[in-house]
Amino acid sequence: MQDELDREQNQLFRVLQIILNDYRLYLLLLPIVIWYGLWFYKPLAGLLIAFKNFQPNLGALGSDFVGFANFETLINGAFAPQFWRAFRNTFVISLYGFIFGFPIPIILALFFSEIVNNFLRNVSQTLSYLPHFLSEVTITGLVLTMLRNSETSTGILSSLLINIGLIEETTKVVQNADYFRPMFIITGIWKEAGYSSIVFFAAIMAISPVLYEAIKVDGGNKLQEIRYVTFPGMAPTLIIMIVLRIGRMLSVGFERVILLYNANTYETADTLATFVLRIGLEGGNPAVGAAAGMFDSIIGFGLVVGANFISRQISDTSLW
Amino acid sequence: MNTGEKRLYVENYLSQRMILFWLAGNTIYTLLYVNNVTVSVQMGFFVMLNIALSLFAFLIAVRQRVYLVQWAYAGIGLAIFQFARLFWIPEELTNPILLYMQILLVATSVAALVGSIICIQRSRERQQYIDEHNINPVIMQK
Amino acid sequence: MQIGLSRSERAFKIFALTLVGGFSLLAFFPVVYAFSASISGKIAYETGQVLITPVDTTFEVYELIYLDKGLWISFINTLFYTVFGTAWSLFMTITGAYALGKRRLLFRRTFNFLVVFTMWFSAGMVPLFLNYTSLGVDNRWGIIVAFGVQAFNIILMRSFFEAIPHEIEEAARIDGANEFQMLLSIYMPMSKAAVATIALFYATSRWNGYFWARMLLQNSTELPLQVYMRILIENFRWMFDDMPPDLAYSPDSYIFAVLIVSIIPVLIVYPYISRHFAKGVNLGGVKE
């Protein structure tokens, strides 16, 4: 018993010794340890309020413990319709974003790699990245103004849509739940497609040109080149991107949603994050909001782990 | 021309495609479902179940490609499950959505079933060839 | 005719060029349009004459903006957040990445895991908000300190540091450099590109940051440009209700002009940075 204690003390002493001898290194580590402790891991403890009847004046520790009551109101109680609507919208927006948005950067990268003229390529690439560097407020500000449809003025996009017959003369796209998802996804493509293509473009550029010559000699046409050389060549990148995408399935561009949606479009636009914002922070139900956030985080984490597991099963590529 | 020998080297793309068809069909089915039923806890779990199933189906597809017979049975499970769902469609749904969903369920179910049976059949041929020719397992290594 | 190119290939190349060119122009178009619309006359804009170039050019909106004190205060605020925030983030990221990349660091795997974990799991908005308020993040410095580090950038920086050959560190140690000197005079100069890239990432996220600034900042003189702009967009209807109806420009033009003001700094630095960042982004496929 005493021996064990001694040994433990010895070990502790040795660790301290190592740290002291190398104190500069540990001093360098200190800032982010403190930072992550304060701003990331401390709030994790704050998740406790999801299990409490949280009263701000009593604090997280002082409030009464209520078990899973908050989760129950979410899943099958008073908040259920709103919560599941948010859940559905998150899923659907994510899925549409994946189906329509994910292939576009890949196609762009493919086409960029086809442009032999360096100047033309650089110019078009640089132009296509630009929206990524503009803020969500700017982007949505542009979109909302261009989609404006009022008595006095009709935004350029609205008049375009009216002219090609996609919407009625009086339709207010921004106020109409039917149009939220396309608006959101197209805005997303405009903002991020060019930038996302960089990663794929680099992957394509890294493919050995000899493989293209080989398939040319073997008799492949352009599509077969893409199918048998380009795609396999960028497979690791592709898999990583898909895994990331699946992992973030339940977190769609939250800022963009709050900037684009409004009370008229909650039906299709309200996502988990905005639900948490409205119920938890603005609606005065922090405990329920925390529970919803926790639900979101846990499922998201499960998705990352699951997707990563599968990617490891089928290929050598994985996130960790 | 020895089919068994061919099975040693040519992967089972047919089964893979069938299961991937299941995956695609099921995704459309899921979208139809969530966009047309009232939101409730059932819908939430339906979505989560389908996400999990999609990942699982993808795994099945990849495994059937390399003639893993256990995963063919999992594929049959997928088919049966999809068929059983025909009787679980909420009553609130009406034509034409209902019809689309039924078609999708039947089609995906059949695809998964056919793919899996093909996989079973082919892996049997393959195993037979391996047994008959006493093939060194080293050859099978990837 | 070049024999290397079959007909399908030539068709494909032409198709690719058109499509990519089209996409790029489309991506840039809204910026051009916003500028043109901001300096077009009211009638011309409202009757839909403005497409690419301005019609009935008038700079009156910009005079109005020039007089808008709140806008300029928020502009200065954003500059402040960007400069100090980026410096702070860089300091944290570089020191942290340096230490985490050292093999001899005790509990290195644990620390690294704890950093990577933050990429995949988060407490959620409510606990974060409560934490921010309890730690007093309701002013300029709070905002700068609290939004310091992004795990992805630490990993990026770390993999850069790790790629520096071990021998260099040993040589420097024999020459008598200590940890701080090593970081300052060897590691940092050797990874200038990575530092620039990460600085760029932090600077854009600071410049563009909106949500938490709006949630947390109490004092309206501390608001950053993004928040000020958003409030303007939300309120612009009643703002113009009080104004005389015979304005030379459309209310929309005012919004566009404000947006342009927020874009211009990005456009100015963009040519200098666009070369840099592609390099950094490509390190994106890092593994833990």
Next chain:
Amino acid sequence: MHELVLKNVDKIYPGGVQAVYDFNIEIEHGEFIVLVGPSGCGKSTVLRMIAGLEEISAGDMILNGERVNNVAPADRDISMVFQNYALYGHMSVYQNMGFSRTIRHEAIDTLHEKVMEAANVVQLEPELNRYPRNLSGGQRQRVALGRSIVSSAKVILMDEPLSNLDAKLRVESRRALATLHQQLDNTFVYVTHDQTEAMTMATRIVVMSGGRIQQIGSPYEVYHWPENIFVGGFIGSPAMNFIYGQIRDGRFVSDSLDLEIPDELQKLVGSYSGKEIVLGVRPEHFTNSSNQNHVPISAEVTNIEYLGNHALVYLMLGSHDCIANLRLDGMGAEADTSELYIDMNRVHFFDPETEKRIRLEGAS
């Protein structure tokens, strides 16, 4: 009819650099042609033009009687083995080998048969399910070869296929390739910078330098009857020694040599009397035994390398560095360098201006 004909082929790159000048060759079916030359001599460019990967700037390429200058590589009835093999990393050996047929949508049964046949030929049957990354260099090389065999192209092009192998494997693969060539009914066109490979495998060698053909001939011909100084120096290891001198009164005179020229060669050098000339002596044509046509020389021996049954003797002949290759007979024998001779029957004379070998009108 010739299977593959290149007629006056030039290659000029867009920047104006000319890589190949006036390339002419007629290749019969079943030949093993080796293009050899130092790096940058245009040999790979020629191969890539044959493959269709590079445009032919001028001249004609005729394959099986048809002009194919503008035919896409896939339609040329050729296949190619690349220097680093260009295997598709995501495909198994089997898929790699069958690939040229997969993309032509051929029935899987014929594909399977062809692949199994080829696998048998290149002895890769046990590896068919493995991926290139798990194969050794030699195995990869055989996969690349197998891929060409499966494609059933008449002409197989090879771009330095052995250069990524280690020395021992290279020797083995050389023999394997030669055997394979006898086994198969294909024409091989092979590019290398290694003259040993060329000498051991080729039925005909094309020696190139500076984008021009220097000589085309069988290994025997290019070795024993080099067309010019370049070929003489390039083919053979150690290289041929060149001694610059003059013909005076039917004798070869240089700063340290005064050699009698045998009667048979007198006719050759007759017209060079009093003019500059280059004498080419292969290292093995230095000897230390006297004979009728062996002319004694006085040389300073600077170094001797013993290599088992022969020795390389480094000589200074006046201002010329020379290498002699002396046979060693018997155990423990040391090279006897007290007396050295040149076998004057086997020497060549070259014109220092044209660098061409001097030969009789109408003779080879």
